[in-house]
Amino acid sequence: MSQSNPPKVHLVNLGCPKNLVDSEKMSGLLQGNGYVLTADPEQADVVVVNTCGFIGPAKEESIQAILEANRLKEEGRVRAVIATGCLAQRYQEELQIELPEADQILPLAEEAHIAAHVDRALGRTRDHYLDSAPRAQLTPRHWAYLRISDGCDHQCAFCAIPGIRGKHHSEPIDKLVEEARRLADGGVRELVLVSQDSVRYGADLYGRAQLVPLMEQLADIPDIAWLRLMYTYPAFWTGEMIALFANHPKVCKYIDMPLQHIADPVLRRMKRATTRQKTLDLLADLRERIPGVGLRSSFIVGFPGETEAQFEELLEFVAQTRFDYATAFIYSPEEGTSAYKLDGEMDEETKAERYRLLTELQERISGERNHALVGTSQIVLVDERTPEGQHLGRMERDAPEIDGQVLIEGPAEPGQFIEVEITGAAPYELNGRVLAPQRRGDDPIGLSRGVAGKGSSRDGLRGERSQSEQGGKDAPWESPERVAPRRDGVQP
């Protein structure tokens, strides 16, 4: 059993980027209070599992992670196990009964006191704790998430998030700008804004949504080259937002808009605040006013009462819209949601078949769109070096961790913007050859916007999510484990 001094903590992060931000905050607090983070659970004194409680498979994965940590404890390899995160928040009492081996099951609010809880689990005491510390970035050095708000005021029938994360609450603009400056000073070039409901950012603090002023201020930070927005609820897009996406050189022309369905009767049963026609009008508007915009969406199949005809309508919509990326989720009945008691629950076989049909359709579309990029030149942000000595990067249309990547041949460094020629394509991956590496001191915006290749970097299609584990590769300290794919595709 490890009894290191200072004690070591292994943090398992599961779930979505919002959860990752919580893990980053806990990591910062643990480090600030004298703990060392380790990527190896067997070197740890304590394992902290930051769980996801969103839908069935995510819950199962979280429980398995806790059981695995408990096994290490039983074998005497670690001294204590702590579970926190959304699953712990949602089922604290049940977990305390079902998993008595776990030393502590902490609700979300207790994450701010994680160092004290780890101390308690180890039988340590002290008089004073550092109660705020910069979050420890667990993504590669050149990109980071910025959580602009948490919680949600919508009441989508299938969604457990409001019951877990509470009402929508935003971080003040000045605090976010300060955090973004700190990240930029540390080498971040791409900021990925996340929340449960990005479009309504600031409405709780300022009386009306303040997303555009926030994004403008973040984009003013000189070292930030790409500003990417995730999780936009379709009903609340504004003309002001569209203008920002169309005109601001640093705002990625990439729209992540989970739609969940397109058939009106299903949207009504889901309690979504939009209709088929409004969605079609918005998509047409976005594509007209933001030429070449990349579109990502996600859909739920097998929602209670979804008829064959309504599913066919969804398939046809996806086929016609030709999203860059579209992820399907099988409906998971969740306690505490209004859909939980709906009649019309579908058999698992039908759900699985609908999932297969939608996934295969999107894969075909993604493959076709990627093939259309072969021979074009594109600007790529280099993410990582592969064990084979090549590099992986992303285009402006690709969000980290969920979208496609470009496998790059030629000289490149993580964090660089480079120009590549696309030489090959698969549904979710492209091959590229370096044309022009960025020189030290180059203006990344000039490079990312100034390419006049055979095609535009915004002509293409997105691939499916890649689930590469990138956590902390460039971090100056050992990183926590990143074991889970994102589970947040059905939000907002």
Ligand code: SF4
């Ligand atoms: S799906 Fe998204 S918008 Fe709807 S309640 Fe859940 S978090 Fe809110």
